[in-house]
Amino acid sequence: MTQFLNKLPFAHHAWFMYIRLLVRHFLDDNCTQKAASLTYTTLLSLVPILTVMLVVFSSVPALEDVRGQVQQAVYSNLMPSSGATISQHIDNFAEKSSNLGIVGVGGVFVTTILTLITIETAFNEIWRVSERTGGVASVVRYWMMITVAPIILGVAFGASSAISGLSFLNRQIAGYGIDWGIWAKIISFLFTVGGFIVMYWFIPKVKVPLKNAAIAGVVVAILFETLKMVFGTVMTNFTSYEAIYGAFAAIPVFLMWLYLSWNLILLGVEISYTLTIFDSKEVAVRHPLLSLLDMLNLIYKKYQVGETASEAELRGVLGRKETPKWNLYIDELVTNELITRTENDEYILRTDLNTVSLWQFYKTMPYPLPIKSEMNDFTMVDYDPWYVELYRHLESIEKLAKDELDMPLAELFKTAPLRAKESVVRMTAQTANSNSDADGFNADAKKVVDEHGNKVVVPMGEASFTESNVTKAVRLAKKGWHWYGRGKKVVKDVKKGVKS
Structure with missing residues (x-):
């Protein structure tokens, strides 16, 4: 398949190379399996999430009048037209759950937060991000989101209702033949776009370039609206599933919708991630120690002039195929206390490099020393003087190793006595070593x-x-x-x- 794709006339065009990169990462990251897992998680937590929204609305009397509008907007934006039955059942469950006591409401809030953390974990796995902040910080962050988001939606819909109720504005718009329904659809779509952009920019525990999050949000919003229309049309015309499942027909349809939706959402995460990778240069993959030293060199140069290094600058020193390991390299440098992360999520030296030898650096990293042949593929003039200096040292090491190991294997084995098969191995306090x-x-x-x-x-x-x-x-x-x-x-x- 790869050979066939490479023979296509547009194989080396940037757009085609990006699509191949996107598809490969979507498959390698097992996004379809992640979507299946999130489908069942969503199925179990959908009612608690809507219950939290109802509780927030109930606690703000000024938003009580727009609660129905917000619920209707959520259902119409998140589900196709064929999901009316499911929407009604979910609404009934949420209404009953909103009458829970303090303990019940607390459990609903915990379930909602755990669901959001599960979603965050899936996003972080795609971005190759390990846990950076404590669980308490995540809980506080999502607690704010689930309490503030309904209020923002309520205020937005309240303002929309107030504007649409102004008689003089309606008369002016009617004079130009403008249909409020069209504007409502446009505003609804913009809300969907904004929701996806915030999701892709806010949830991963990494600085996602806003431009890449916006592109992913717009693309997924368009695909999402298209999926809603196609799915609704198919389910309306294909009614034989009702004869098979009977009264339970809505359940498999809803599961299928959730699964397809999560695949689209995860595709958006991959779009924002691969766009970030694709911004890097297409260079040959280097030895990990060389990439680490290159990143450390940038942080050191920034430190000398009193500046910090941003994530974008550090990613800029890596090639396109090295960027997926960016977070791993950063964690190695942070764990070994060579650098530290600032409050602004930028990086600065933590240890004086005058006290750290190249040998100590090598011993602390889980990688072998690069050999000279692994550096021959690079043009020395394209790199800083440190790279040329390192090449010289590795060349000396290779010569020393060759002198020490330049002996026939037969000579090595000749001095080794045969081990007695019937001997007994015993460990004592005297023979045990470290x-x-x-x-x-x-x-x-x-x-x-x-x-x-x-x-x-x-x-x-x-x-x-x-x-x-x-x-x-x-x-x-x-x-x-x-x-x-x-x-x-x-x-x-x-x-x-x-x-x-």
């Missing part, structure tokens, strides 16, 4: 014998001897394994081959 978890070894260890007569050594010291350890030791012994220490060292019976 890699064998010497601290965990105890000469007075409890000896357990399993049903096959295999002795299993379990440590006793420092509360490390627990029933779970004994159970684990016996289970391992049944497989021919002897367990020593605190679980960090497993030695297999040498009769079956030694493994550690």
Whole structure:
């Protein structure tokens, strides 16, 4: 398939390359599975969310008159015309739930917040973002959203009703032949667009470029309205499902609608994410340590002039295929206390780099040293002097390694004696080393014998001897394994081959 796409005449056009990138990320991120999970989450939490909205409206007497308009707008914007039955049932459930006591209302609020956090998690997974803030911050953020959003909607619809009720304005508009219905549809669509833009910009725990969030919001809003019309038309003309499901016909239809809607919403997240990636240069993928050093170099240069580095600037030093690992690289630098995140979500040095050697930097990162051949693909003039200097050091290391390892394998094996098959491997306090978890070894260890007569050594010291350890030791012994220490060292019976 890839070869076929590469042969197309427009294969190297920017728009086609972007579509391929978008489709690949949508599939690789398992968005269809995420949509299925969010479908059932939404099904269980839809009534609590609407109940919260009703509770907020009830607490603000001035908005009581527009509550029905807001509910009708929500249903008409979020569901096709064939969902009238579902809307009625949901409305009835929400009305009854709004009469709950304090404990019940509290439970409804908790359910709503948990649902929003689930949605946030799905968005963050697409953006490759790990948790940055505590759970309390997320709860406060979403508590504000679920309480303020209904009030904003109520004020907006109240203002709309007041304007439409002005007789002189109606007479002026009537003179120009303007239909209020058209304006209502336009305003409704703009609300949908605004909702999607806010969703894509606000929910991920990363600075999403507003332009990319706006593009994603407009595209998904258009697709969403198209889906509503198509879905409503199909469900209206295709009525055989009612003969199959009978009174429950609305349930599978509603589930299908939720599933398709979530696929569209997640597509919008992918659009905003891939647009951000696509802004990067198309360069060859570098070794992770080179990318990390490039990012650290930018932060260091900014620090020298008293500035901080923004997320956009840091992403700018990475290539298009490196950008998906941007958050991983940032977390590595933050975790190892080389940089820190400011209140404005920008980055600044935390450690004086005069006290950190290149060797220390390498040892703290979970990546091997790059070899010279991994740097030959890059033109030295395109990089800062540090890159050329690093290349020189790696070249020296490679020469030293070659001198040390330049020996025939036969010579290496010639000096190694054959291991006696019947020898017994025993660990004592004298022979245990740091890699064998010497601290965990105890000469007075409890000896357990399993049903096959295999002795299993379990440590006793420092509360490390627990029933779970004994159970684990016996289970391992049944497989021919002897367990020593605190679980960090497993030695297999040498009769079956030694493994550690």
